[in-house]
Amino acid sequence: MVDITVSVNGAARTGSVEARLTLADFLRDDLDLTGTHVGCEHGVCGACTVIVDGRAVRSCLMLVVQAAGSEVTTIEGLAPDGTLGALQQAMWDEHSFQCGFCTPGFVMQATAFLRARPDAGEQEIREALSGNICRCTGYQSIIDGVLLAARRGSEA
């Protein structure tokens, strides 16, 4: 067992964990942050995406021991107490999602992307989100949500 301390959504969280425990499973099972979803466990679907030290990362492809000393943000940490941040609000307005299982991964990936590329156009957004899989929407409504958030961000 390994003792670790990870900062998650701004709070220091400690645990005594098996080395083989993934960051995704630590967040979900040890910290009860079930907003991060597990869709494939081999790094393709993106449902497990969180932000680690400012970069979008697939939490199923990180051991939690590797996150020791890092700053992790999950979907629960984007906006206080279940309120909606600007991206989430735009996605609500655009009917971005249906079943919701892929949603946290998309929101985290898009959040990281928009911070780096607030002026991105549609093709660039599609490429940036092409590592997140949605089975319900055909993506157009998700792209529209991101575009709306980008537009509102630039008008603000």
Place this chain on the structure above:
Amino acid sequence: MAQIAAERYTGASVKRSEDPRILTGGGRYVADIKLPGMLHAAFVRSPMAHGQVLAVDVSAARDLPGVVLVLTGAELEAMTVPGQDPLFAMMGGGGPMPEYTLLATDKVRFVGDPVAIVVAETRYLAEDGCDLVEVDYADLPPVASADTALDPGSPPVFANLGDNIIGPHKRSEFGDVAGTFAGADRVAGFRIDVHRHQNVPMEGRGCVASHDAESGVMTVHAATQGVHVTRMGVAMRLGMEPDKVHVLAGDIGGSFGLKIGASREELAVAAASRALGRPVKWVEDRGENLSASGHAREESFDVRAAVSDDGELLGLDVKMVIDTGAYPVMGTMVPGIIEMMLPGPYKLAALGFESTAVITNKASYVAYRGPWASETFVRERVLDLLAKDLGLDPLEIRLRNVAERTDPPVTMITGRPLVGVTTKESLERVAKLVDLPAFRRRQAEERARGRYLGVGLATFLEAAPGPRSPEGPSGPMGLEHMRLRLAEDGVVTLFTGQMPHGQSHQTTLAQIAADEFGVPFEQVRVVVGDSDVVPFGMTGGSRSATMTGGVALHGARQLKAKVLDFASNLFEASASDLEIADGEVLVRGDPDSAIAVAEVARQAASGQFDADVDTNLEVQASYDGGEGGWSGGSHCAIVEVDVETGLVKIERYIAAEDCGALINPAVVEGQIRGGIAQGIGAVLLERSAYDQDGNYQSATFMDYLLPTACDVPRIEIEHLQTVPLDADVNFRGVGEGGMIVAPPTLVSAIEDALAPFGVRIHEQHLPPARILELIAEAEPRR
């Protein structure tokens, strides 16, 4: 005739009430459930396609610290009641049924067939336990294809069946088949194949089962399309009274037909919970989902078409083979639906149809969004191929054959009337939107530059629910029920057996009820997912728009009448002088008289009225679908094929659809786009592949490829002016249509792009390598 009330919400893209929790990580899926004392299950699964199980040694697994219980197939057999798959039992089959045990005992029949269940403190430990289970198998020759299964000499996958052909093999004829074919100018023959692909919801199957020994109640937290079907399945196999099984469902991460009833694994989990007296959770991982949860669409068709020289499709004669996999669930039911739908919106005069369902050593054939979709694929392919033979344009041949909307309506040769169909309008609309003549000019210019563009179109009908039938709705897709209650807090509460898994019912049904009853949208609550509390029902067949929308509308009307009857006790007015608007009950024309609906509800609950006053503000409503009606539409795609690599780019995709009146346009469009995306996936990317020994080859997302944001273009959707059939309910289903008609649309476009090479396409799966093969194999026709 009553009028629809406010119409403030119905028809508008009201923002979803599901979204605040979905967008903030507050959704509650099966994997999120934690109960005190909960354990985790994993399954030992067969590595081979066909084998005898000689011995199962679980001793090392049982000894592993953290493993709490290991059950073999034989032990589970002793703890459960033999029976059929619950969905199969509900839909009805026909013919002798294969006999098999809950988990494999003497035989394994496909790669992934579950052999034992290991229950441990964590999923990690449960998988460690599975590694320690030693199973002694003897290989048996695999039945790895339909052709092998059709061979009477193939080793029977089920001992009690004797061969690998399941279900009655019958031939039906509609109209004068022999005469039509004898008298036709031409008879053309085609062999058309649809490949195996699968649902792949982003959330796999799973459940948490919790048996309470004291009360004898089994609580199942399920991911299911219907809590009652799951409940019946669990009760039957565990030998329990149905009212001792309580099924709950929260948020569900997609299903597309996969999560219906109770799978073998879920039943084993329930049995394990009962044996342990503790909650047990099983969440299928992606490998299990891809290899073991079930596949769909593996069908082949030998088609003869009787056609006139000017392109009139007179008759079809079809022989179908469907590969139902190793444990038939619904594969035997699909041919019947295909037979019924084959004529489509065309004036087909004669149809001969026969089907054979075969058993193979593959995962089960399960329902996948529009399970009968191949009827559209076959019919639309045949029309395109005939058009090419006859030198006709694909639009032209369809317009020549489409049934006009007449009164009385043209009837499909298989029985259903084509009432209210707007097929002709949708074909003309989509052709206009794409501007076919302009495209043909551009196509010619680009061909001269060595670029290969193509246009394709296809049309479809979906019985969502379909026209009124004289016998009324029947069977499991029968009457739709709803309980509506004005709760004490003034919230209009709808209890429905619908189980949304992306369809946004909690929003759309609230829109209808809010309008009909007269309260703000926020003052309606839709309750789903509790078998103790919701009436029988399930989500499927694209029926909820009509059936549940209809029962919500009529039920809200009935509830309103009841509330106004009661409210007349609070006013010096009779019920007929009262109305409800904006959450208030008032005397018509006297705004000062208004009392909040919440206050009326509170008064009803106060107990201060005489016994002859009905204060139970609740109704049980049922709906038979009214006049029903078809959904349908036409799609058109422009593609470019890179003939050096075989890669296909979709330049433009247009859908002209008619799903009746729209409850929520954004929801409708989302359903259409999602279905089209799955169609794109089927044609360009997705295949559930087995090798010749029955080894499954698409068990990760590196091999089973799903379309991404770079693969699905912006889709243009036009809503057609629909033909209203019913006085009140003209909402029709739209859930499956996109997936049904997108594959033939795309294949049509690809074939058109490759026309200079003489390519003809008789299959649905066109990965880049296959496209280059088709070009190489074709003979250019000048």
Place this chain on the structure above:
Amino acid sequence: MKLPSFEYEAPATIADAVGLLAEHHDEANVLAGGQSLIPLLALRLARPGLLIDINGLRELSGVTLTDGWVVIGAMTREYVAEESEIVADRVPLLTAALPLIGHEAIRSRGTIGGSLAHADPAAELPAVARALDAEFVVRSQAGDRVIPAAEWFEGYLATARRGDEILLEVRFPAAAPGTGAAFVEVARRHGDFAIVGLAVSLTLADGVIGDARLAFSGLADVPVRAADAEELLIGEPPSPELFEEAARRATAGLDPPADLHGSSEYRKQIAAALVRRGLRAATDNANERR
């Protein structure tokens, strides 16, 4: 798919890491970015007794230009190399290839050294290294070795790195003036492993090709240099006819493997197309960079 159990060490120094490898190399895997290894662990295809996590070895990260070589520390994250101006300026082929590796989230964690030590023949970086004759510096308790790319890739997921060695850095020759580069590939979807990929680097001087490097991914169990095609190109002015002939030479005698995504014949066909397209793109890039 949960990972199997293993012992875990996170050495703080290179010497510690090398010491662990010396003692345990038979049953140890080195964990760098984890984007290739962790899926293998999750699928239980790899079951090391010990995982040596080298993410704490900060001195293994960094990009420097030294004596005509761009030296990239093995633990340099792919996204760092992607954003590096030194790399963009002096190893344009690497800059061209990096955005094609998976998706941004993969490149947040994946490392240059990790990818090259994993040596998946379908991946982009091995083809780049092979094309440019990169050099691999490894260290064991016996000392350091420098292994040229031609000897580094030994087979499917197999390199010349001995079990007791750790990869310290990869050196790429700094591009000469007049260099143009391109990485072209045929992939089923954006971000997927290519069915076949091609790394192309060439130099143009006075309208004539001075140096030409072509290396394929996806045609064998190691990256494949198209030496015959390179020979043809050197000294010639770029032209469609030249590229066509180079494509013929590059694919003659190839016997690529078949899998779910493409037959052997298909791979040969697209390899030829990639040579034509890659040479065109590299030529354009050389003209842009001038």
